[in-house]
Amino acid sequence: MNASPTSNRLQDSLRQITELLDKHRLVETMVHSQDTRRRALIESLVHRQHLVELQIRLQRLHPADIAFVLETLAPEHRLLVWEQVSPARRGEVLLEASHGVREWLIEATDREELKALLSQLDADDLSDLAEELPVALLQELSQALSADERNWLRSSMAFADDSVGHLMSSEMVIIRDSATLEQVALELRRRRELPEQTDLLFVVDGRHVFKGVLGLQTLVLNEPQRRVADVMATEVVTFTPENKAGDAAQAFERYDLVSAPVVDTRGKLLGRLTIDAVVDFIRERSQTEALNRAGLSGEEDLFAPIWHSARNRWLWLSINLVTAFLASRVISLFEDTIAQLVALATLMPIVAGIGGNTGNQTVALVIRGFALGQIQPGNITHLLFKELSVSLLNGIVWGGAMGLLAFALYQNGQLSLVMGAAMLLNLIIAALVGILVPLGLRRLGRDPALGSSVLLTFTTDSMGFFIFLGLATLFLR
C-alpha cells in the first residue's frame, strides 16, 4: 500500500470487482441464448475463469475492505462474492461488516459452514458477533472454547451493549511490578507478537491487583536494569466494565488514549479497552443517531429486502400519522372560520412549519449540549432565557416580515396582524418546547435524540394551527 491514498486503491478494487461481476452476468445472458450443449460448456469455462480472478483479487484485500465491498453490492452479487472469499478469512470479514450486512451474511450462509468459519474465532470475536448469531449455534460454539474463554464470552455478553465491559478485550500484556525492564523485554521477545494497539503493558502485583502501566516508550527509553515499579506510571485513566462506552469514548478523546485498563471495583485487572473499539463505537453511534433522528430503527442494510425495509419504517410512520391526525383535528375545530376566509388555509402551514424548523434547531443544540455534557443543572435557566430571547427577537423580525407579506397578498390589515402575532407566539413555544422536551426525556431516563423531534413537531404543528386559527376566530369574524 506504499505511498498511495488508500481510498483510491479501494475504489479501484471495487470497480474491478464490479466489472468482473458485470462481465460474469453478461456472459451468462449471452450464453443463455445459445443452444444448450455449447452453452453449458462455455458457461462453465468463463464462469470458472472469472471466479478464479475474483478469488485472487479478494485474497489481496484486507478483511475490512472485503466487508466494505460486500456492503456496496446488491444481494445477488453479494452472495457470489462472499462465496469466493477463502473460508479461512470469512470469520474476519464477518467481524468487520456492519450489523445489517452481518445479519444478511449469517442468514445466507449454510449452518455447517457458518459453524466451521466461526470456530476459528476467539471469545472476544464471538462476543462481538453474539447479538446476530442464532442462540443454539452460539451455545454449540461456546462448548468448543476453553473454560477461560467460555467464561469471558459469558461475562462480556452479560454487559450492556453500550458498556465498557462489552467493548473490552481479553488480549493484553500483563507484567509484574517486581520485574526489571530487561526481564520484561526478554519476556516480550519470547512472545514474538504483541496484541494489536499495545502501547502500554499493564502492571499487577501478586494478587492480580492493577498497579500501573509501563509504556512501550518507557521500556525503550529507560535503562534495562531499572525495576518496573520505579518507572511505571501510576496516574492512569482506568475504567470499570460498568462504565458507559460513551463516557469512555470522551475520555479517550480528551486524554488522547490508545489503550486503557479495565478493572473491577476491588482494583483487579479484568481487560483492556483499545482505541479501535472506541472509534468503531463512536462511528457506529453517530451513524445510528443520524438514522434514529429520521425514525429508522437501528441500522438498515441499504439493500435489505423490500418487505423488511417497509416494516422497519412502520413504527415511525404510524407515530407520524397519529400526530399529523391530531394536528389536523385542531384545524377541524376552526372549519367555520376557514370557510369564511379561505386565505387562512393557505397561510396556516407557514406558521406551523417555521415553528417546527426553528424548534428543531433548539433541539439539535440541546441534544449536542447533553452529548458533550455541557448542560448542567446550574445553567439550564440561562439556556432557557437565551433561547427564549433569541426566539422573541426572531419572532419580531420575521413575524413582522410575514405579516407584511400577508398584507401584500390579501390587503387585509387584521389578517396580517394575526399572521405576525401567531408567528411570534409559535416561535416562543418552539424554543420552550425545544428545550423542555429533550430535558424531560432525559430526566425520564430516555435518549433525547430519539423522540424529541416528533414531540416538538407535533407541538409546533398543533399550536401553530391553534394559535393562528384561534386568533383569526377572535379578531377576524
Add this chain to the structure above:
Amino acid sequence: MNASPTSNRLQDSLRQITELLDKHRLVETMVHSQDTRRRALIESLVHRQHLVELQIRLQRLHPADIAFVLETLAPEHRLLVWEQVSPARRGEVLLEASHGVREWLIEATDREELKALLSQLDADDLSDLAEELPVALLQELSQALSADERNWLRSSMAFADDSVGHLMSSEMVIIRDSATLEQVALELRRRRELPEQTDLLFVVDGRHVFKGVLGLQTLVLNEPQRRVADVMATEVVTFTPENKAGDAAQAFERYDLVSAPVVDTRGKLLGRLTIDAVVDFIRERSQTEALNRAGLSGEEDLFAPIWHSARNRWLWLSINLVTAFLASRVISLFEDTIAQLVALATLMPIVAGIGGNTGNQTVALVIRGFALGQIQPGNITHLLFKELSVSLLNGIVWGGAMGLLAFALYQNGQLSLVMGAAMLLNLIIAALVGILVPLGLRRLGRDPALGSSVLLTFTTDSMGFFIFLGLATLFLR
C-alpha cells in the same frame, strides 16, 4: 486517576467549581447590602480565598477538563474561571476548547496576554488555532518562530480544513534504514521523550524518501543486532497531504491505525497523522453534521450572545420562509375548492407531513450510504427500485388506512379515495426525491447532508398540497 471512572471524577470537579462560583456570587450579593467600608474589606478577603481555592482545583485538572468546565459555564462565570487558570496552561486549554468557546476566550483575553500565552505554543498548535486568531496577531507570532516552524505553519494553513495536510503533525521519530536496532534504541534513549501516540518510527533513506515503518513492538521484539531495513514493515498505509480527512478517518477505522506517515507525491516524508487528531475530526464532524442538518451553521456556543445566536439562524429561517411561502402559494391555487369543502384544509397537512417524514428517512439512508462509500454508480438503480417499492407498499397500506379514517370522519367516499391516492402518490414522490436530491447535490460537488432535507420537505409539501387539492378539484367538484 487511579481506578475510578473519569467522567464521575470530572462531574465532581465541575460540581465543586460551580459551588465555589455560587458561594462567590452569594458573598458578593450579601456584601453589597452592607455598608461600604466593611463591605470592601469582607469582599476582598472572601473573594481572594475563593479564588485561591479555585486556582488550586484548576491546577489539578487536565487542560481538556478545564476546557470542558469552561464550555459548561455561562459567560460571567466563564471569564472568572479562565482568569484563574495559570498563564502557563492557558495555551493548552485554548487548544482543547471547542471552536465557539475558543473564539469567545480569544475575544475575552487582553491582546498582550493573548500574545504571551500563545508564544508558548509550537507551529502545530498555532496552525490548529489559526482560524480563530486575528490575522495580525498570527503574523506577529509567526515572526517569533524558527524558519522551519514558520514554513510548517504556513504550509499547514494552506491545506484545506478537511485535508490530511491540515491535521498532520510535524512531531515524529525518523530513523535511517541503515541503522541497527541497537543504534535506534540508543538514539531513542538520548531523546528521553517520544512524541505522543508514537507506535511507529518512520524509516527514510539518505534522500529523506519514506521507506517503511519500524513499530516500537518490532524494536522490542527483535534482537538488537538486526538492521532496521531487515525488520521494518514496507506494506504501510500512507497518506498525501491532499487526501481528504474523512477518507483518512475511514482508513484509520478500517485498518485500526494509531499513526501513519504523510508523504508527498515523490515519496518524501512530510509529517505524521495520529489517531487523536482523527478522533477529534470524527467527533467534530459528526456533531457539526447534526447541527447542520437542523440548519445551524457550524458550531454555536451554547452560551453565545443572543444577537449572535439569532443571526446564526437567519439564513435557515429565511430559506424556510421562502419554501413555506411557495408551498402556501400552491394551496392558494385551490382556494375555490377549499371554500367548497373545508375538510380539505384539515386533511391536507397530513398528506404533506407524512411525505416529508418518510422522504427524510430515505435521505438519511442515502446520506449514510454516501458517508460510508456504499453507494456506487453500479447500485443506484437497485437502490431506487428498492425505495420506490417500499414506498409503493407503504403507500398502499397507510394510504388505505388514512382513506378509511377520512371516511370515518367525513362519510364522503370520494374524499376518502382522494385522500388515499394522494398519500400513495406523495410517498412515491418522497422516495424518488429522497434519493435524487442528495445524489444531485453530490454530483454538483456539494455536501448532501446540508441542503437535502430542505429541498425534500419543500417538494413533499408543495407536491402533497398540489396532488391532494388537485385530485379533489378534479373529482369532488
